[in-house]
Amino acid sequence: MEAALKKPRWALRAVVAAAAIAGLYAAGLGVQAGFIEYVQRIILLAGINVILAVGLNLINGTTGQFSIGHAGFMAVGAYAAAFTGVHLAPHVASLLGAGSTADAVTFNVALLVGALLAGATGVLVGLPSLRLKGDYLAIVTLGFGEIIRILLNNAQFLGAATGYSGDSAAGLPAYTSFFWVFFWVLVVVALIRNVTFSQTGRSLVAIREDEIAAEAMATPTTRLKVLAFTLSAATAGIAGGLFAHMQSGIRPEDFRFDKSIDMIVMIIVGGLGSISGAALGGIFVAVTLEVMRDLQQYRLVLYALLLIVIMLVRPEGLLGSRELGLALFRRSSKKPGAT
Amino acid sequence: MTLVGRRWFCIAGAALLASFSACKKPGGGAAPGGSGSVTTNESSGLIVGHYASLTGNTAHFGQDTDKAVRMAVDDANASGGVLGKPVKLTTLDDRGDTAEAASAVTRLIDVEHVNALIGEVASSLSLAGGRIAQRRGIPMISPSSTNPKVTQVGDYIFRVCFIDPFQGKVMATFARNTLKLDEVAILKDVKNDYSIGLADTFKASFTALGGKIALEQSYSAGDTDFSAQVTAIKATKAQALYVPGYYSEVGAIARTARRLGLKVPLLGGDGWDAPELFSIGGDALNGSYYSNHFAPDGASPKGKAFMAAFKQKYGTEPTGLGMLGYDAAALLFDAVKRAGKLDGAAIRDALAQTKGFEGVAGTITMDKDRNPEKAAAILKIVDGKAKYEATVGP
Numbered sequence: 001m002e003a004a005l006k007k008p009r010w011a012l013r014a015v016v017a018a019a020a021i022a023g024l025y026a027a028g029l030g031v032q033a034g035f036i037e038y039v040q041r042i043i044l045l046a047g048i049n050v051i052l053a054v055g056l057n058l059i060n061g062t063t064g065q066f067s068i069g070h071a072g073f074m075a076v077g078a079y080a081a082a083f084t085g086v087h088l089a090p091h092v093a094s095l096l097g098a099g100s101t102a103d104a105v106t107f108n109v110a111l112l113v114g115a116l117l118a119g120a121t122g123v124l125v126g127l128p129s130l131r132l133k134g135d136y137l138a139i140v141t142l143g144f145g146e147i148i149r150i151l152l153n154n155a156q157f158l159g160a161a162t163g164y165s166g167d168s169a170a171g172l173p174a175y176t177s178f179f180w181v182f183f184w185v186l187v188v189v190a191l192i193r194n195v196t197f198s199q200t201g202r203s204l205v206a207i208r209e210d211e212i213a214a215e216a217m218a219t220p221t222t223r224l225k226v227l228a229f230t231l232s233a234a235t236a237g238i239a240g241g242l243f244a245h246m247q248s249g250i251r252p253e254d255f256r257f258d259k260s261i262d263m264i265v266m267i268i269v270g271g272l273g274s275i276s277g278a279a280l281g282g283i284f285v286a287v288t289l290e291v292m293r294d295l296q297q298y299r300l301v302l303y304a305l306l307l308i309v310i311m312l313v314r315p316e317g318l319l320g321s322r323e324l325g326l327a328l329f330r331r332s333s334k335k336p337g338a339t
Numbered sequence: 340m341t342l343v344g345r346r347w348f349c350i351a352g353a354a355l356l357a358s359f360s361a362c363k364k365p366g367g368g369a370a371p372g373g374s375g376s377v378t379t380n381e382s383s384g385l386i387v388g389h390y391a392s393l394t395g396n397t398a399h400f401g402q403d404t405d406k407a408v409r410m411a412v413d414d415a416n417a418s419g420g421v422l423g424k425p426v427k428l429t430t431l432d433d434r435g436d437t438a439e440a441a442s443a444v445t446r447l448i449d450v451e452h453v454n455a456l457i458g459e460v461a462s463s464l465s466l467a468g469g470r471i472a473q474r475r476g477i478p479m480i481s482p483s484s485t486n487p488k489v490t491q492v493g494d495y496i497f498r499v500c501f502i503d504p505f506q507g508k509v510m511a512t513f514a515r516n517t518l519k520l521d522e523v524a525i526l527k528d529v530k531n532d533y534s535i536g537l538a539d540t541f542k543a544s545f546t547a548l549g550g551k552i553a554l555e556q557s558y559s560a561g562d563t564d565f566s567a568q569v570t571a572i573k574a575t576k577a578q579a580l581y582v583p584g585y586y587s588e589v590g591a592i593a594r595t596a597r598r599l600g601l602k603v604p605l606l607g608g609d610g611w612d613a614p615e616l617f618s619i620g621g622d623a624l625n626g627s628y629y630s631n632h633f634a635p636d637g638a639s640p641k642g643k644a645f646m647a648a649f650k651q652k653y654g655t656e657p658t659g660l661g662m663l664g665y666d667a668a669a670l671l672f673d674a675v676k677r678a679g680k681l682d683g684a685a686i687r688d689a690l691a692q693t694k695g696f697e698g699v700a701g702t703i704t705m706d707k708d709r710n711p712e713k714a715a716a717i718l719k720i721v722d723g724k725a726k727y728e729a730t731v732g733p
Contacts, residue, residue: 037475038449041442154530162486162532163437163463169491171470247438248470251463254437293446296432297393 020186028179040178042290044246047181048239049282051188053266054275055235058192060264061273062201063228064208066134068260069125069141070236072148073118075255077237078244079158081114085173085245086166107175111184111241118237119230121148126229130222133211145260152252163251171248181242188235193275195231204228208273269310271317276324281317384424385675387412387668388431388447390458390468395435400460404482404664405430406653408457410645411668421672422679429453437467444468448475454681455479457667460660462486469496476683478674478690482667483632483660485533490709495683497690497709499666499698501733503533506608506630507540507583509715509731513628514579514606515548517729522553523606524577526568526592528584529557537583537608553577560588565595573601585610590619597623604628612659617723624720628728632659633700634716637727645699659700666698 031040052074059067089106096102129140158164165171195201206214207221215221244250262285270281288306292299310318389408391401412428420426429451433440440459447453448471456472456479459465465484472479473493481489481498490496514520523545528534542552553575556568569592572580580596582589582605589611596605607629617624635656638646645665649657657665673696675681678689693705703711712733719728 036449038442038445041445045438045442160530160532162488163466165466169488169493170473171466171492243438247441247467249437249463249466251437253435253463290442290446293431293443296430297398299432300394300434 021183024179024182024186027182028177031178041246042286044176044178044181044242046283046286047178047185048242048246049263049266049286050185050279051235051239051242051282052263053270053278053282054189054192055232055239056263057267057270057273057275057278058195058204058228058232058235061267061278062196062208063204063225065130065225065228066138067141067229067232068138068257068264069143069145069148070232070263071255071257071259072141072145073121073233073236074240074243074259075145075148075152075250075252076121076233077111077114077118077240078250078255079114079152079164079240080117080237081110081241082164082166082172082244082250083158084113085110085175089173103173103175104180107180107245110175110245111238114241115234115237118240119234122230122233123226125233126226130225130229142257142260145255145257149252149255152255159251161252163249163254165249172245172250174245174248176242176246184238184242188238189275189279192231192235196275200224200227265307267317269307269317271319271321273321274317274319274323277317277319277322280319280324284318384426385421385455385672385681386427386429386451386453387671388429388444388451388453388456388458390431390433390440390443390447390456390464392435392459392461392464393430393432395433397435397461400483400660401432401435403658403661404460407649407657407661407664408482408668410649410652411665411672415669415672421675422681426672433459433464433468435461435464437463440464440467441471444471448472448477453477454683455671455675455686457482457664457671459484462489465489465496466492469493472496478671478683478687480667480671480690482663487536487710494691494709495687497705499670499700499703499711500632500663501713501715502710503608504536504540505733506715507537507542508544509630509717510537510581510583510606510608510628511541511544511548511550513630513717513729513731514581515545515550518579518628520550520578522551522576523579523581524554524556524572524575525552525581526556526558526565526572526584527582528560528588530559531584533608533610534583534585538581541581541583558584558588558592560585562588563591565592566599569595569599569601573599577603579603579606581606583608583610586613586616587619590616590621590624593620593623593627609659612725617720622723625722627720628717629720629725630715630717630731631725632715633662634718634725634727637716637730638699639697639701641697642699662698662700666700666703669698670696670703 031043056070059065085106088109092102092106125144129137132140152158153161203219203224206219207224211221266281266285267278269284271277289303292302295302389405391405392398393401412426415421416425429447431443431447433443447456456477458468459481460483462484465481466489469479469489469492473495478495483500484498485500485503487502490498514523525538527538554572556571558565558568580603582592589607593605605627609631611629612631646657674686674689678685691705693703696703701713703713706712714730714732716727717729717731718725
């Protein structure tokens with residue numbers, strides 16, 4: 001019974017995935033033709049913010065740990081992806097012939113290397129520090145983010161303080177496009193959603209609600225926290241790689257402490273613990289700052305004011321802990337799960 | 340959530356939506372009407388975009404430059420504008436952030452339809468914006484980014500300040516030809532590209548002029564003890580010590596040198612140019628020399644007139660960044676007049692052919708790498724104050 005049910009589900013999923021990718025591709029062409037570069041840029045930045053926010057939400061929202069070093073993971077991913085891309089591109093081009101296929105292969109391998117390295121850094125930081133709680137963990141993650149930035153500031157082969165932009169005068173190749181940003185948004189959101197609504201995800205929520213009780217129920221709290229941390233770090237790495245190849249050059253100052261705070265603003269404004277809330281928060285931050293650009297130096301004042309108003313009016317964030325648009329999804333996926 | 344709360348939330352949301360739709364219009368419609376106070380249309384004159392850090396860690400850089408650029412625009416408009424039409428200036432803030440700088444430049448090109456760009460002070464931000472300007476074929480002038488990489492981005496990118504290594508050459512010429520020194524020791528910051536670049540060109544130029552480098556020593560930014568290096572230098576016959584670092588360490592090095600009895604003058608670059616130099620170094624720096632983009636008391640009549648006008652308008656003395664910001668804008672207007680049209684390629688060609696343009700911070704002739712060949716000022720420290728000593732040409 002179960003095997004018979006599973007087959008069409010896999011087929012259905014493949015069809016849905018193919019349709020999503022085709023839709024993304026078409027949307028990408030439409031965006032490229034229909035919008036000026038400036039608007040396209042905001043859309044890409046919003047997509048990258050969504051990845052960052054949804055990833056960070058797994059730690060800060062779902063698991064209830066307070067990490068303020070997310071920019072550090074993003075930096076690791078950005079530098080690793082940029083470095084890999086620059087050194088891999090000639091080899092891939094000689095193997096596949098220069099062109100968009102070679103670019104796509106190089107780009108995605110570079111992104112995955114960035115994600116892997118960022119994830120590995122996540123384990124490295126997480127293992128010793130995730131026994132800490134609350135403010136103490138926050139300080140450790142803050143310190144980690146600063147260490148990464150200072151290391152990069154002194155790494156001569158990565159351009160030190162001037163930043164890394166490859167060997168060409170034009171900077172890093174502009175691989176980042178609408179298609180690839182939102183392809184990775186889909187992958188990351190699907191991954192985080194599946195983790196959140198799995199048994200592991202329930203255990204993570206249990207850790208957030210009461211860590212001692214969770215431990216008493218034989219939940220391996222440290223291991224799960226490291227898992228969440230690693231996954232979150234890896235997604236930040238992907239966002240970093242996308243950012244690097246959109247920016248044509250990266251420098252350590254791009255991943256300052258403020259950047260981590262920006263990400264925390266995204267998930268708190270969107271609604272802590274909600275995936276769609278985090279996504280909305282990411283888009284909110286990218287769009288609001290651009291919309292207010294004409295206000296010059298008063299822009300940041302108004303932005304801060306807006307955040308204060310939101311927090312006063314909706315302390316739980318724009319969406320609270322609700323999920324938007326996933327209700328339909330969940331109902332259909334619950335039925336077969338019940339058998 | 341109370342009813343009142345929800346209403347507030349709706350108002351905030353509506354305000355946000357309204358401002359977003361107001362901003363979208365210029366992109367969608369055929370007429371590129373800008374937003375805010377800036378209106379642009381095809382028949383108007385030169386539109387200049389300036390991106391600067393009006394907020395953030397380097398806010399004073401951007402604000403100083405923007406004041407001077409505004410003055411240049413006002414001056415141009417007071418004398419009839421450029422190509423018979425008034426110049427329009429749009430300044431956008433980039434928070435000192437590379438992603439924001441790239442967004443600001445894209446917006447200036449796509450939404451404000453600028454003909455040329457001015458910016459930035461920090462080299463990494465000029466690189467981020469410059470790559471976009473180059474790709475879109477919009478000429479850009481950086482007022483004060485000294486990293487050589489900036490103009491290497493492409494043929495649309497210019498600057499009005501000299502690049503870092505040039506100062507090493509200037510100081511070598513001054514030390515050899517004016518001070519008549521035979522042997523000089525070098526103490527450089529090994530973690531700083533700026534310091535290494537200056538030290539290397541100084542060494543090459545000084546030896547080419549027949550001088551000798553007595554000893555080369557190094558330190559790292561953040562060091563507090565320099566007695567080992569100073570003692571080693573004292574043992575040589577060096578007649579001066581070249582320290583192309585930043586003011587924070589230079590002050591301490593000068594104090595150490597005097598304490599250990601090394602009495603030779605110190606030589607340096609524009610990294611010295613900060614009031615803090617004297618609060619850290621005190622009397623120990625008297626008799627030392629450093630090179631800079633300009634010297635207030637050695638300015639040309641044009642420079643002095645600008646400084647007086649700036650002080651009258653804003654109530655403060657202009658900084659070196661301000662002088663260069665004014666020159667960037669003034670050179671752009673001059674080039675557009677010479678080009679005779681607002682076409683990006685024509686402005687680029689006119690900029691590249693700049694010869695003997697008299698700015699407020701020196702006379703500019705563009706070399707083939709789009710860096711200006713201009714004289715640097717040498718300042719001497721007398722009684723805890725920097726005084727103009729000489730001008731050394733390229």
